[in-house]
Amino acid sequence: MRGPAAQLTVGSPTVGKYNRRVYFAYSALLFLGLALSSPWWLLEMLRHGKYRTGLRERLGAVPQRLTTATGETIWIHAVSVGEVLAVTRMVEELKATLPGWRVVVSTTTDTGQALARQRFGDSNVFYFPLDLSFSVKAYLGELQPKLLVLAESEFWPNLLHQTHKMGVPVAVVNARVSDRSLPRYLKFRSLLRGVLRDVDVFLAQSEEDAQRLVKIGAPPDRVQVGGNLKFEVKPAARPAIVDAFAEAVQRDPFGPVIVAGSTLDGEETIMLGCFQRVLQTYPAAVLVLAPRHPERFVAVEALLGASGLRWQRRSSWEDESLQQGSVFLLDTIGELASLYQFADLAFVGGSLVPKGGHNVLEAAQFGSAILVGPHTENFRDIVCIFQRAAALRVVTTDSLATTVLELLGNDAEREKLGSRAQQVMQNQQGATERTVAALLKLLTAESVAAEVSTPRPA
Secondary structure (H helix, E strand, C coil), X not given: CCHHHHHCCCCCHHHHHHHHHHHHHHHHHHHHHHHHHHHHHHHHHHHHCCCCXXXXXXXXXXXXXXCCCCCCEXXXXXXXXXXXXXXXXXXXXXXXXXXXXXXXXEECCHHHHHHHHHHHCHHHEEECCCCCHHHHHHHHHHHCCCEEEEECCCCCHHHHHHHHHCCCCEEEEEECCCCCHHHHHHHCHHHHHHHHCCCCEEEECCHHHHHHHHHXXXXXXXXXXXXXXXXXXXXXXXXXXXXXXXXXXXXXCCCCEEEEEEECCCHHHHHHHHHHHHHHHCCCCEEEEEECCHHHHHHHHHHHHHHCCEEEEHHHCCCCCCCCCEEEECXXXXXXXXXXXXXXXXXXXXXXXXXXXXXXXXXXXXCCCEEECCCCHHHHHHHHHHHHCCCCEECCCCCHHHHHHHHHCCHHHHHHHHHHHHHHHHHCCCHHHHHHHHHHHHHHHHHHHHHHHCCCCC
């Protein structure tokens, strides 16, 4: 904020009026935008079933399962699968440190919701409400949280404003500002500064993220580097597919195994072309193909049907045998991470097309040899750390097949690549402890403030 407005204090009446005008305008624009785009949302619901689940919760109808529990509450928001994975250990540490407290988790996506319910229990998980005052107030009024924790870059103005008005401390953990988001944030910096003022502490993933947070308007004295929680991803509970896959590996003469995880539109065609070249040298190879979005399973099935390759669906995999020279379509949710342990090579998708890439850590924790495309902006810092340690290979559409064949033919180099990836994971530990310590400090400060503000009997 520049000019005379920058000299106003937070508590002044003028700032209060300014805030009311700004938040009213924001809410009106958000509501108008939702109304105008409602035909598109309805079409997505009809075509793919997206956004239909949890619609009442998103509109502020607090589910009964959240209203029955007692005890002090911490509300954590994790948008999707990656954020849920990142906060899992943090949630466990908070529960262990604060016995009797309740930690509830909201998500935005259906896949994130499914994973969160699996990890934290149905009664503690719900869909994140739309950032409209009435929706946000409904949840804040029912949950009465003692702390709000937002993962990564969830700067929702109404949520932050209403939480701040209640006197509830707010933390943004694993905070980051992506290359794609930075220009947009800078454009609205004067408005964003007022929103970010409602956050008590930002725990940035890296020093660069900390600098970017200050640059877009976060108060410098509230920003610190906490480290990247995603480096401390706890392996998911062992799904049934792991035992079945392990038995098939021991019983059936096939291999090598290539796992292509979290692929996006355009990447499956590239991977299938690569796999056809692999089969010329390794006719018993198997490609595990895991599209990122469930609504694309049907489209990928059509691609496989037209490819001339043999393939199997995970959802109809009954005899628990794997065919040589086939594609195994992972058309399920929550099983990909566990299958990386069987990979001779792991390709992490969203990176051959300009979509910013996906998380390489699920593959790295098993010591898999990892390939990514050139578009990894969403995980810039993580990928840079792996690159500096020569712990992954960056490929292009043209070099993918050549690199895959090179590594499949060089066991020693492939094993070194995987071993270095696993070592990077071990070297980046400690973020959870730093984050939990900062959150507990916030809670302690809030408790002391409440005690001071409570009138004592004469």
